[in-house]
Amino acid sequence: MHKSKLFIALLGLGILPFMGLAQNKKDTPPANWYNLDYKSDGVMGISTEKAYELLKGRKSSPVVVAVIDGGVDVQHEDLKEVVWINKKENDDNGKDDDNNGYIDDKYGWNFIGNPNGENVNHDNLEVTRLIAKLEPKYISVLPTTPLSEAERREFVAYQKMVSDYTSKMDEAQFGDLNYGRLKQEIDRMISKIGKEPKDITKEDVGKFSADSDGQKLALRVTKKEVDDKSFEKFYEELKEGVEYYSNQVKYHLNKDYDPRRIVGDNYEDANERYYGNNDVKGPDADHGTHVAGIIGAKRNNNIGINGVADNVEIMAVRVVPNGDERDKDVANGIRYAVDNGAKIINMSFGKGYVYNKKAVDDAVRYAMEKDVLLVHAAGNDGKNIDIHPNYPTKYYTDSLNAVMGEAKAWITVGATAWKQDEDLLASFSNYGYKSVDVFAPGVSIHSTMPDNKYKDQQGTSMAAPVVSGLAAMLRAYYPQLSAEEVKQIILKSVAKVDQKVKVKQEGSSKRVYLDEISVSGGIVNAYNAIVEADKYISVNKK
Template identity: 35%
Template sequence: MKHILFFILFLLLSVGCKSKKDLNTSIIHSPKKELSVKEIQTWYQKDEVLDGIPGISLDKWYASNKKKPKNKNIIVAIVDTQIDKNHEDLKGQFWTNNKEIPNNGIDDDQNGYIDDTNGWSFTGTKSGSYVVWNRYEFVRIVQEWDNLFRDKTESQIDSKDLWKFKEYQRALKTFEEKNKYYRRWFKSLNYKVKLYPIAKDTLKYFFPKENYTYKQLDSLYKKYKTSDKEFWQRRDDDDKDLGALIGSMIANLDMQQYTLEKIQDQQTQLDSIVHKNLNVNYNERLSIGDNPNILEKGYGNNKISNTIEGVRTIQDHNTMVSGIIAANRNNNIGIKGITDIKIMPLNISPSGDEHDKDIAMAVRYAVDNGAKIINMSFGKEFSMHKDWVSEAFKYAEEHNVLLVHSAGNDSENLDKVFHYPNDQNYEGIRGICNNFISVGSTTKNLGEKLVSDYSNYGKENVDLFAPGEDIYTTGAGNIYKTDSGTSFSAPMVSGTAAIIWSYYPNLTAAQVKQIIMDSGTAYNFEVILPGTKDKKVPFSELSKSGKVLNVYNAMQLAKKIR
């Protein structure tokens, strides 16, 4: 922004889940224009008033806190992908099952899982590896329910199966659209791979040093091209005229796919999407050896790390999420996690959609093995066994465990569309449990661009926002990286809940949820609605609380109602 804006911050602290309230506090502040490299890496931990950066006021709380936690054994379950167990900034941060003797092939604690010393991989295979590709849930629905509903009308469906029928219809439409889209894209990439070496060699005639620019290629293309209609027709027919060759290179530059390696990598990814994610006949559970339609313990394996020898695809989502919460704050390397707790990795997320069975069993495992908070930075459009997940959520509620879920990255209003898992019934009404928090994503920009343009939102079904854009964190392979998504907003809330419980262990999950929502920072201005270019709405209308996570305020409020 070209000039400094002034905003008024209304900070409303509600005492407990009841009706007591503090006095409103109005603060005049201004955003910081330019951030240093260090501030860019740690912006989400900053304070909007002290630093001019709309973070979660974590540094402010640590600077003011003089007390030691009452409970140093808080466990946060990370239900996610495989994790880099050997990362330098996560060493010593893993939960250990002391009742289990490592690698003796015996279920020593009789919890149904053999040698689960640090967590469990519900996508682990019988050979000791892990599943890399899952089908999308809408593909599984088409495969499972096709015989029930194919070519039938709503009047032919029993009332008890009506919701299934409607989901099948929605899934079938989605499958047909996605299948057509990805197959065309895959065909296009195959053409590019075949054409690339010919085009590269041909262009050497015009540019011996291969130092051509987009503008130069465009000029050359206009000179030699055929008509657009003929070009695309010939492209499908594997034509290799000069116009097609130049056009293919222009497309590569335009899509930043200049090298053959980049195109081939995308080709490999799309091959798996077409032949695995979208393949009705692909069965990802064969290597696991379980029945995905039966709830049971013990399937999978204890290999939670992504460093298994021979597995080509490296998954690092869990590593990034875990680093935000629990990266060592005292080792003077890498980053500082939100708090000093133990993480319990539970693997359920290959590329594709998670199975409801794995979600439900991971939640139950976390509860049964002492997790206080369950972070779920994943989501999907469909849910075949929503009842299994709902029952697991209620089980967590009964055991006073908090569930934190990322709102998703589709720029959608979750009051109008379903996003799973959630705490709603089949009619879309919230209330199956009161221990579930849905979190949207914010940026480091004060003002109209505060909300990430990809973030889902919803006055009823998103509870609050937290930083999720340009987050610097740990990555698989013992690296550090920057990434964005509501996946990184959720662990901000999980880490905050862990701090609250570390100091006030007698609070209930419902109280912790309400403290986090009530104590957030309220911004009294309009923001650009995600998914639009310039439509503005009050920030307060995009979530139930209308606020952004604030650790300092949360701890002040928790102290009053402990």
């Protein structure tokens, strides 16, 4: 699901709103903080600029990084020079010039569209799709109903899904109602003030006189929010909150909504490879464009931002809708990226349920065989994913969910903030002693947005591309390294922090060290990684 689920408590509403920084602090870091160095700059970045000082004068080779996401604006001013171009394809001639099965795939491929140019925008959550499939079979099951062992396991899983689904729907309906009412009152406030949202000041809000209980509540909310941000920004966040909960009710949790007809494939055939279209931007490329910029926005061009990697080609692979991605599309996205030359695949998506794990596992094995590094976001639920998996995972499993092996060139990434204090771990970030490999900056990350825009976003979705960018740096300057060697260098060179951080555990807050909630016990560091790579090469690659 490519919309970050970052929730904060918003005054006395008693609901969990969509927008806002989890840390929600008035102080903000430098826009490029994730590339900065703690000793030099006082923020917990990954020392990218310091690393490039070490790399001065060295040669590098371009590395293709696939961004499997919700779409990328490949014409963005700060990305167009670093996008992957399939030179074997002619421009939109309606032919498969390179005979790879995908017509006019100049910049990548879109697996959630059709040849007529229609695209899936909204889709369900996986739990919704699973319930819709299982409900006819199990809705009338009684304790006395005879079931096979396999059916009994499936029924128990179905009951858990229903409980989870009901909780999500209750929250969504509550949020939809309350956000809708709040926006109505604030729209009325805007009308009475008589200014556009961009022109409304903190003083305007302070002078406003509410004329009803609903408007008094809206005014209290607004006053608190504009204390540390502009009215315009607060209003944009409110609109996104309204849209988020509306989408939950209309699409994500609507068992009767099924957009798959748009794609027109045989959805149950996971071996089907060739469907979709070449529209890699799609109807909503916010998330994927932001991710792409973090990895490799053109460095030092006096435009926009500096990505982490300086010799990279971004391949756009669209599989993630506004809702949960489908396993068939994820598997095909991985295979497409591998077959077309990607050496790193960024996967800033995830979900709590899985439909066809075997299809994804097989694609991951294929990537491992082809020396491709997979980088996956840990997820934004503040949970221990050793216990509550965030799919896809690095573990291969059988039909009974028993672990049958592990993808060795796979990195799962949690998110951190810029201060070395107890709030260093982003409050939304998932964690796991076995399942999360490293942490990387994921709060208040400034990057590219469609149509030559830029914006701060936050999530493990932003932390993963920081690591993908670092991996691309290593593979560019040390092409002799394998994907697994790159992973080991990244994990071995993390910056360790002698500071306990807050995590949510069983409904309460607990303080732990990073090595208690991850494999490496630290935050990725580009400078350290270059030093470590030099050592490794001198010993092992003579």
